[in-house]
Amino acid sequence: xxxxxxxxxxxxxxxxxxxxxxxxxxxLWPHVNLTLKKPYYYFFTGLCLGTLSSGLSIGGGPMNTxxxxxxxxxxxxxxxxxxxxIIFFSQAASLLSLSVKTHGFSGYKTxxxxxxxxxxxxxxxxxxxxxxxxxxxxxxxxxIIMVSGIILLNLYNLxxxx
Numbered sequence: 001x002x003x004x005x006x007x008x009x010x011x012x013x014x015x016x017x018x019x020x021x022x023x024x025x026x027x028l029w030p031h032v033n034l035t036l037k038k039p040y041y042y043f044f045t046g047l048c049l050g051t052l053s054s055g056l057s058i059g060g061g062p063m064n065t066x067x068x069x070x071x072x073x074x075x076x077x078x079x080x081x082x083x084x085x086i087i088f089f090s091q092a093a094s095l096l097s098l099s100v101k102t103h104g105f106s107g108y109k110t111x112x113x114x115x116x117x118x119x120x121x122x123x124x125x126x127x128x129x130x131x132x133x134x135x136x137x138x139x140x141x142x143x144i145i146m147v148s149g150i151i152l153l154n155l156y157n158l159x160x161x162x
Contacts, residue, residue, distance in 0.1 A: 036071050045071060049083075050090035060087055062147045076139050077131060 036045075049067065053060030064083035068074045074082065099105060131139060 041071070046086055049086050050093075053087060054090040054094040060090075062143070062150060065143065066147070076136055076143065080131065080139075 036042075045067065049060060049064050052058075052063070061080075061083050064086050065076070065079045068079035068082055069076060072079075134142075
């Protein structure tokens with residue numbers, strides 16, 4: 001993580017050539033250099049990302065991470081953490097809303113949750129431990145590979161519909 005890019009309350013743009021996040025930001029958008037710093041930008045970005053991920057019933061992780069890196073020049077590891085927080089609270093609100101509207105979850109197969117919840121917790125712990133050990137440039141490459149895989153899967157699904 002580049003010390004030149006870090007401040008006490010927000011991440012500012014890093015123009016230092018040795019900062020790994022400099023390469024990710026500038027390789028994706030070489031002519032665009034955003035660094036939004038005001039608190040209300042964070043609020044509205046979280047509001048929009050939470051609405052999209054909840055409204056479309058998607059996790060939104062890759063979208064959240066990419067936009068946080070792009071709009072705030074957030075280092076990839078921090079963007080992943082912020083993305084998880086956005087997903088957690090937006091999906092928790094969606095789950096609460098669903099439970100109130102449907103008077104519980106009787107219409108859903110909840111027996112699978114006893115497998116899904118522990119697996120998600122263990123996966124989260126393993127992923128967190130792995131992310132701490134991996135350098136930023138490896139995380140960035142894995143992120144790009146994962147997003148590319150998602151794009152290919154969506155293209156395949158689109159070809160099945162057409």
